[in-house]
Amino acid sequence: MYRGKVRDVYHIGDDYLVMVASDRISAFDHVLPKGIPFKGQVLNQLASRFLDATKDIVPNWMISVPDANVTVGLRCEPIMIEMVIRGYLSGHAWREYKRGMRTICGVSMPEGMKQSDRFPKPIITPATKAEEGHDEDISREEILKRGIVSEAIYSKLEDITHKLFQRGTEIAAKQGLILVDTKYEFGIDSSGEIRLIDEIHTPDSSRYFYADGYQDRQKNSEEQKQLSKEFVRQWLIGNGFQGLEGQQMPDLPDAFIEQVSNRYIELFEKITGDTFTKADTENIHTRVEANVMEWIETQFA
Numbered sequence: 001m002y003r004g005k006v007r008d009v010y011h012i013g014d015d016y017l018v019m020v021a022s023d024r025i026s027a028f029d030h031v032l033p034k035g036i037p038f039k040g041q042v043l044n045q046l047a048s049r050f051l052d053a054t055k056d057i058v059p060n061w062m063i064s065v066p067d068a069n070v071t072v073g074l075r076c077e078p079i080m081i082e083m084v085i086r087g088y089l090s091g092h093a094w095r096e097y098k099r100g101m102r103t104i105c106g107v108s109m110p111e112g113m114k115q116s117d118r119f120p121k122p123i124i125t126p127a128t129k130a131e132e133g134h135d136e137d138i139s140r141e142e143i144l145k146r147g148i149v150s151e152a153i154y155s156k157l158e159d160i161t162h163k164l165f166q167r168g169t170e171i172a173a174k175q176g177l178i179l180v181d182t183k184y185e186f187g188i189d190s191s192g193e194i195r196l197i198d199e200i201h202t203p204d205s206s207r208y209f210y211a212d213g214y215q216d217r218q219k220n221s222e223e224q225k226q227l228s229k230e231f232v233r234q235w236l237i238g239n240g241f242q243g244l245e246g247q248q249m250p251d252l253p254d255a256f257i258e259q260v261s262n263r264y265i266e267l268f269e270k271i272t273g274d275t276f277t278k279a280d281t282e283n284i285h286t287r288v289e290a291n292v293m294e295w296i297e298t299q300f301a
Contacts, residue, residue, distance in 0.1 A: 005031050006040070006204065015190070016063070017075045018292055019198075021047075025260070027233050028243025029135065034252050041068045041279050042264040047199035049272065053171060057163045060196040061187065067291035068279035076187025076195050081148055082127045082135060083161040086181040087169065089117050090207060091230055093125065093181070106139030116180075116209070116217075116224045122165055124158055129185070156194060157186060168201045172208060175271055177227070182206035203228050203267045227267040232260060 002009040005026040010018040021044040023035035048071060051062045061073035084105075086093055093104055094115045102109050105125040126143060127135040140158075144151055161184055172179040183205050185198040199205050207228035217224050236242065239250040265276045280287060 005029075006043075011075065012072075012296065015075055017061070017073055019071050019073070020288060021069050021071075021199075025204075025229070025232065027229065027236055028241070030243050030249060032232075032252060033249060034257055036257060036264065037261045037281070038276075038278055039261065039264050042268045042276070043199055043202045043204055044069050044071060046202045046268055046271065047071070050168070050171075050201040051196065054164055054167050054196070054200065057167060058160045058196050059189075059193060060200075061189075061198075064295060066295035067288050069284070070288055070292055072292070072295060073197075074189055074195065076189045076197055078129065078185065078187045078197065079149055079153075079157070079194075080129045081138065081143060081157075082129055082183045082185055083157055084125045084127055084181065084183045085122050085161050085165045086125060087119060087122045087165065088178070088180045088209070089113050089115060089119065090180050090224075091233075105137045106141055114218065114221065122162065124161055127183070153194070160184075160186075160194070160196075164196070164200070168206070171201075172271065173211065175273060176211050177270060178209040178211050178214060180207040180209055180226070180228075201271075203264055208267065208271070227263065227270060231263070 001011075006022055006024045008020040008022060010020070012018060021040035023037060023039045025032050025036050025039060044065065045068060048062060048065045051060045054060070061076055062071055063074065064072045066072060089097060089109065093109070096104050097109060097113065098115075102111065104123075107123045107125060109123070110120065124140075126138050126140070128138050129135060140154065143149065143154060149157070164184055165179065165182065168179045168182060179201070182201060184196060184200060187195055187197040189195050207230055208226060210225040210227075214224065216222075235256065236250065241247050241249055268274075268276045
């Protein structure tokens with residue numbers, strides 16, 4: 001078993017992984033002290049839908065979803081970079097821009113942009129995948145210099161990333177949303193093929209704006225109405241925490257936890273057009289174990 005920031009991962013032999021999406025939530029690479037009800041279910045069910053919706057672009061790791069919080073899939077060797085792609089100046093890119101930076105990960109950003117402006121075309125700003133501590137921005141040139149992947153593989157990852165982002169943008173637009181930025185993670189399977197792994201287009205890995213009123217809000221220099229984890233980060237910043245040394249994680253009030261939970265459910269319903277059905281949480285560990293064991297017994301009977 002491997003316990004990540006928000007997921008618990010179990011191995012079945014050498015070929016399969018069982019990924020359990022918990023209700024833990026992280027920000028600035030720190031796990032917050034309290035979980036968010038139904039967050040894990042939202043992440044798992046959204047990711048599985050988007051993995052299905054993009055499997056024609058790139059093969060992915062998913063085999064089955066035996067439980068609301070669980071995905072079972074192929075074990076792959078992770079490529080140790082996150083492919084971050086940004087269509088709009090927001091989040092981390094905006095914070096860098098605001099302090100005077102005009103390049104990020106070796107990519108130039110135009111002068112004269114405002115927060116939440118659209119880039120002329122989406123930019124890829126990769127990050128290292130840190131097993132502990134903070135992920136770090138890294139340029140294409142540095143990735144190749146370090147030999148993290150070959151130039152041929154990296155070029156393929158760039159191409160796949162642009163195609164996935166375009167597909168996500170189209171799906172979001174149909175639901176009145178703008179896919180602002182997101183990240184993708186990839187691995188190499190036992191046959192040497194690149195596969196999309198982990199999650200895709202969830203509120204933990206992505207940022208969405210409401211399309212309705214976007215132009216007016218930009219014109220009036222107003223904050224965009226968004227669905228993402230960014231408002232959690234902003235709440236933490238407002239309470240004196242950015243994950244920096246010496247800073248203390250603030251306690252999350254129950255009312256704020258409920259608000260976060262409702263935001264996750266709202267995004268699920270907005271992006272899918274379906275009503276969110278809450279899974280039984282009274283005996284969640286028993287439920288998850290029973291459903292996973294049933295899948296294993298069926299698979300290996």
